[in-house]
Each structure stands twice: as C-alpha cells, then as structure tokens.
Amino acid sequence: MKGTKTVITILRMAIGWHLLYEGISKLWGHWTAASYLNNAQGFMASFYHWLAADSLRLTCVDILNTWGLILVGLALTFGALITFASICGAVMLLLYYFAYPPFGASLLTGESSVYFVNQLLIEALALIFIACYKEKGYGMNYFIDKIRLKSKKHREEKQKETEENDAEVRSRREMLKNLAVLPFIGVTGWFAYKDSSSAVPDALSGSTIQIDRKELNQLKGAIPTGKLGKYDVSRLILGGNLFDGTAHARDLLYVSSLFRAYNTEKKIFETLILAEEAGINTVAVSDWVVESKMLTRYRKLTGSKIKILVYHIFNDEAKKYSDEIKRYVDMGVDIIQVHGTIGDRHVLNNHVEIIGEYLDAIRSNGVVAGLAAHDIHAFIECQKQGIVPDYYFKTMHHDHYWSAHPRENRRMFEMSAPDRLKSDHNLWHDNLFDTFPDMTLDFIKNTTVPVVGFKVLAGGAISPEDGFKYAFENGADFICAGMFDFQIVKDVNICIDTLNNLKNRTRPWYA
Numbered sequence: 251m252k253g254t255k256t257v258i259t260i261l262r263m264a265i266g267w268h269l270l271y272e273g274i275s276k277l278w279g280h281w282t283a284a285s286y287l288n289n290a291q292g293f294m295a296s297f298y299h300w301l302a303a304d305s306l307r308l309t310c311v312d313i314l315n316t317w318g319l320i321l322v323g324l325a326l327t328f329g330a331l332i333t334f335a336s337i338c339g340a341v342m343l344l345l346y347y348f349a350y351p352p353f354g355a356s357l358l359t360g361e362s363s364v365y366f367v368n369q370l371l372i373e374a375l376a377l378i379f380i381a382c383y384k385e386k387g388y389g390m391n392y393f394i395d396k397i398r399l400k401s402k403k404h405r406e407e408k409q410k411e412t413e414e415n416d417a418e419v420r421s422r423r424e425m426l427k428n429l430a431v432l433p434f435i436g437v438t439g440w441f442a443y444k445d446s447s448s449a450v451p452d453a454l455s456g457s458t459i460q461i462d463r464k465e466l467n468q469l470k471g472a473i474p475t476g477k478l479g480k481y482d483v484s485r486l487i488l489g490g491n492l493f494d495g496t497a498h499a500r501d502l503l504y505v506s507s508l509f510r511a512y513n514t515e516k517k518i519f520e521t522l523i524l525a526e527e528a529g530i531n532t533v534a535v536s537d538w539v540v541e542s543k544m545l546t547r548y549r550k551l552t553g554s555k556i557k558i559l560v561y562h563i564f565n566d567e568a569k570k571y572s573d574e575i576k577r578y579v580d581m582g583v584d585i586i587q588v589h590g591t592i593g594d595r596h597v598l599n600n601h602v603e604i605i606g607e608y609l610d611a612i613r614s615n616g617v618v619a620g621l622a623a624h625d626i627h628a629f630i631e632c633q634k635q636g637i638v639p640d641y642y643f644k645t646m647h648h649d650h651y652w653s654a655h656p657r658e659n660r661r662m663f664e665m666s667a668p669d670r671l672k673s674d675h676n677l678w679h680d681n682l683f684d685t686f687p688d689m690t691l692d693f694i695k696n697t698t699v700p701v702v703g704f705k706v707l708a709g710g711a712i713s714p715e716d717g718f719k720y721a722f723e724n725g726a727d728f729i730c731a732g733m734f735d736f737q738i739v740k741d742v743n744i745c746i747d748t749l750n751n752l753k754n755r756t757r758p759w760y761a
Contacts, residue, residue, distance in 0.1 A: 262326050262336070262380050265373050269339060270323025276316045283311050285527065289552040290349040298349050318342055326377075336381035343374035350551075465739040466527055470746045473529040476727050476761035478700060479618030479640050481557055481584060483532045483761075485722075486745040488525045489704065489732035490535030493518050493544075498709035500653065500681050512734070519548055521735040526556055528742045532585075534559040534704075534730050546581050559585040561622055561643070563592055564608060572611055579615050586612045587620030587643050590704075594666035597628040606637040613640075620702070624665040626689045638699060641761070643730070645683040646690060646703030646721050651711040653681045660685050683708060694725040700761035704730040714741050718748045725757035 275281075283302070290298035301307050318338065325335035347370040475482045491498075492509050499505035513521070522533065522545075533556055539545060540560050548554060560583050564571045578586060588605055596604050605621065612619035622643035623629055629642060649657070655678065661667075664678045664685055683705040684690050694701050703726035706717040714731070718741075721729045733741050 258380060258383065259329075261376055262329070262332065265339065265376060266323050266326025266328075266335075268323070268373070269319045269342075270327055273316055273319030273321075273323055277320065281312070281316065282308070283315060284308055285523070286349065287311070289523075289554075291551060291553065292348060292351040294348045295553070315342075333381050333384055336377040340374045340377040340381065343370050343377065346370050347374065466524075468739055468743070469528060470743045473742060473745060474749055475531070476700070476759065478585060478620075478702075478728070478761060481532075481618065483557065483728060484530050485728050485749060486530055486742060487559070487702065487728055487730040488522075488530050488533040488738075489730045490533055490539050492732040492734060494536050494538050496536070498680055498683075498705075500679060500709075515544055517735065518544065519552070521733070521738070522548055522554065522556060523552065524735050524738050525733070526554060528738050530738070530742065531555070532557040532559055534561065536561060537563055537589075540578060540581060540583060543581065549582060557584040558582060559587065559620070561587050561589045563589045571608070575611055575615055575617070579617055583617070585618040585620060587622050587639070587641075590622035590624045590643065590645070591666045593621055593623045593628050593632075594625050594663050597623075597625075597631045598663045598666065602631055602635050602637065605632060606635070609637065609639055622704075624683055624685070624705075625663045626684075626686055626693055627662050629693055630689075633697075641700040641702060641727075642694075642697065643702045643704060644690060644694070645705040646687075646694075646701075646724070646726055646729075647684050647706050647708045647712055647717055648687055648720055649682060649684070651708060653711055654708070655679070655682060681709070681711070691724050695757055698760055700727045701725060702728040702730055706731060714744045715748075718744055719752075722748055722752055723754045725755070727759055727761040 287298045287302035287308070301311050319342070322335050322339045322342065325331050326339060347368070352366060352368045473484045473486050475484050477483070493513050495506040495510035495513075497505040497509050525533070533545070535545065535558065537560065540558070545556075545558055549556065560578060562571075562575075562578075575586060588608060593605060596602060609619045609621065618640050620641045620643050621629070621632065621637075621639035624645045626644070629644070632638075655676070659677050660682070661677065662685070665683060667678075703721035706712070706721045706726075706729050707714060708717070712720075717731075718729060729745070731741060
C-alpha cells in the first residue's frame with residue numbers, strides 16, 4: 251500500500267510538471283491557439299473551428315488554456331486540491347486529444363501513438379484514476395492536514411495521538427523522499443524549455459506540429475495574388491524540389507541526400523504550415539511527392555486548402571496517361587503541367603504534337619494546364635504549331651554568377667539532353683538552367699499568357715533579393731522558389747518588398 255501511494259504520487263507530480271511546463275512556455279512565448287483550433291480534425295472539428303472563428307472566444311481560449319495549464323500543473327506538482335486539479339487536467343487533456351484524435355492517422359510528430367492511444371490519452375486516464383483514488387499524497391495536503399489536526403478541540407486517547415504523531419513522522423519522511431525528485435524534474439524541464447524555446451508549442455508538445463511563430467511576427471504584409479485559371483495563386487509559390495532531394499548542387503554529390511535527411515515528412519508538414527501562415531497558398535511538386543500521398547495526408551490532417559501544382563513526367567502518347575491524370579485529380583491535384591525536361595525532349599525529338607495532346611487531356615479533366623521548359627526554344631516551337639498552355643512555367647534567371655559556363659559553350663536543350671552528352675565539364679555541369687536568358691525575356695515580353703518563373707535563384711547561385719527582382723521586373727507574373735522552413739519568412743518579406751518597389755517592369759500583369 252505504501253509503495254502504491256508513492257508510485258501514484260510520483261505519477262501525479264510528473265504529469266503536473268508536464269502541464270506546468272507547457273503553460274509557462276505558452277505564457278513566455280506569446281502563444282495563441284488559432285492555428286491549432288483552425289486545423290483541428292475528427293468528429294469534434296466544427297467545435298474547435300467555432301472557438302477560433304471569433305476573436306473574443308479565441309482570446310478566452312488562450313487565457314483559459316495558458317493559465318489552466320499553469321494552475322493545474324502547480325496543484326498537481328505540489329499536491330494541492332488534487333482531486334479537483336486531476337479532473338480539470340483530465341478534461342484539458344481530453345480536449346487536446348479529440349482535436350487531433352489518432353484514429354488511424356497522425357501528424358507524425360515522433361511521439362508514441364498507435365490507433366486510439368497516445369500520450370494525451372494515457373495522461374488523461376492517469377489523472378482520472380488519481381481523482382477516483384482520491385490520492386492525497388505528499389505535498390501541500392500534508393500541511394493542510396496538519397493545520398486541521400491543530401484546529402480540533404478534542405483529542406482522543408493519548409495513545410491515538412501518539413500513533414498520529416508516528417504517522418506524521420513517517421509522512422514527513424515520505425514527503426521529503428518524494429519531493430526529492432522535484433529538483434531533477436525542474437532541471438530537466440528547464441533545459442527542455444531552453445532547447446525548444448524557438449518553437450512555441452501549439453497546444454501540448456507532441457499533440458500537433460510545432461512551428462516557429464516568432465518569425466511570423468516579422469512578416470511585412472500579405473503576398474499579392476494573381477489568377478492561374480480559376481485559382482487565386484500567391485505571387486510566390488513554394489517549390490517542392492527540396493522535398494524530394496533535387497538539389498542541383500553542381501558536383502557536391504552529398505547535398506541531395508542531405509536535403510532528404512533534413513526534410514522528413516514531419517519537417518515538410520512544418521514547412522507547409524509555416525508557408526501557408528506566411529501567405530503562400532500554392533506548392534509545386536514532382537510526381538514522386540504526389541504519388542507518396544504526402545500532400546493528401548497533409549491536407550486531410552490539417553484541413554489545409556493549399557493548392558497543389560504537379561509537374562508531370564510522361565514519355566509517350568498523352569492518351570496513355572489519361573487515367574493517371576484522373577487519378578491525380580481524385581487525389582486533390584489542382585494544377586498539372588508538362589515537366590520541363592519532358593517538354594524540352596519532346597520538342598527536341600520532333601514530337602511537339604504530344605505536348606498539345608497532353609495539355610488537352612489535362613483540360614478535359616477541368617484542370618489548369620501548364621507547360622514548363624528549361625530551354626526557350628521549346629516554347630517557341632510549340633507556339634509556332636499553335637500549342638498554347640494556360641500558363642508558361644519557365645526557368646528565369648540571369649547568368650552573371652561565377653559558376654555559369656560561358657555563352658560560347660552553350661547548346662540548345664543542354665539541360666534536358668541525355669546524361670551521356672553532359673560529361674564534358676566545359677559544356678555543362680548542372681549550373682545553368684536558363685541557357686539563353688535574353689531570348690527568354692524577349693519571349694515573355696511578347697506573350698499574353700501568364701508566366702511563372704522558376705529556378706530564379708539558379709539553384710542557389712543567386713541571392714533572393716537579386717533573383718526575385720530580376721524575374722518580376724522582366725515580366726514574370728509569379729515566381730516559384732524552393733525554400734527550407736527557416737527561409738520562408740525572409741523570402742516572403744523579400745518578395746513583398748520586391749513587388750512594392752518594382753520600377754523597371756514594362757510587361758503588363760497577365761494574372
């Protein structure tokens with residue numbers, strides 16, 4: 251019995267410290283529950299969304315959540331009003347649990363979570379047990395009981411008083427023994443807070459994805475949007491090449507694997523959440539990302555409305571890919587475009603008509619159809635044959651950086667040529683994506699179709715300030731840039747500053 255009481259007390263104190271830590275970190279971190287509530291899933295999602303829909307309700311939720319965690323955590327840690335605090339704590343934990351119930355899916359936060367069961371449910375059940383057990387434990391209750399004993403006017407027999415004194419001594423020893431864990435918990439909690447202070451918890455650590463909301467306070471405004479077909483698309487689109495490890499890192503062969511190691515699915519979800527909160531509402535990704543159903547899971551789990559643009563690889567007649575296009579649409583893809591390398595190669599191999607058939611197949615499914623290319627000659631040839639997409643997706647950067655190979659060594663379609671033709675270091679080494687930038691600018695200047703500039707930073711060789719300005723001033727209606735999570739807010743601000751200070755753009759906005 252004595253051992254059981256000790257174990258229950260330690261359990262109660264551990265949960266209490268957890269809640270206390272969460273409350274204090276929210277208080278210090280200027281936390282808000284807005285994102286957590288807006289992205290809630292499950293059968294109670296409408297309730298959480300309702301809480302976030304009104305600023306007054308949201309403010310009440312923030313205050314109650316923060317101070318509820320602190321007060322319940324203090325009570326459980328130091329053993330005061332244990333039954334009441336246990337009930338309140340269990341209710342809070344269950345509210346967190348039902349916001350993101352692990353009913354067959356999770357946000358891959360790394361916490362232990364199986365079907366129905368996760369840390370939140372286990373802690374809630376433990377507090378319900380403590381409340382039903384009516385555990386008084388060792389802590390403030392000890393001192394409260396001592397005061398009550400002194401207030402009694404009548405004592406029973408002297409022998410009973412002696413027994414109570416003996417019990418008191420034993421209780422004090424037990425109390426001191428159990429409270430001895432507090433310094434350890436406190437030191438551990440402090441270092442945990444220091445390690446995680448850059449990412450404020452959404453609710454309870456591990457109950458949902460954490461992102462750095464402090465950076466969001468540095469945003470300079472909202473990204474302007476334009477039209478791609480029926481969609482309002484942010485002028486800055488998140489490129490997904492970093493998600494699948496497409497690094498274009500010249501001869502640094504380890505970089506692609508480094509990208510993949512950093513961008514775990516959890517990290518990709520964090521990046522997408524941060525991008526959306528920063529105003530980016532569209533992501534451009536490869537077939538591989540779509541086929542992995544990563545974005546399908548992301549939108550299902552977070553309630554995201556982010557638009558998915560996929561650059562599709564096809565190597566044969568378009569009609570053979572009709573079912574695949576339909577499947578992509580069923581998976582939630584909003585915009586489909588011809589992959590840049592594939593567009594180049596079909597033109598290079600004199601199969602331009604396949605591009606036209608493929609664009610028609612996309613449109614027949616009610617989807618916006620784009621055409622991408624690395625070499626401007628692909629667009630020129632398609633235009634000659636009357637093939638016009640809903641938008642162009644074109645590599646667009648200058649060549650004034652040290653690793654760009656000389657113009658006299660450049661060839662048409664060099665980026666999309668077979669690998670056996672890329673072995674000559676003097677001709678090409680994955681360092682130049684808009685091979686003929688002057689021709690690109692001439693084509694863009696004269697087209698009335700919306701243009702999305704991509705590879706605007708030349709695979710990291712050009713700064714965002716330089717690359718964004720070059721693309722927008724020379725006619726791009728949108729730009730697409732791959733970004734890590736820690737780059738998003740800075741790049742959004744650069745994009746906003748660039749758009750607010752365009753002085754030399756002459757091409758009208760066509761989106």
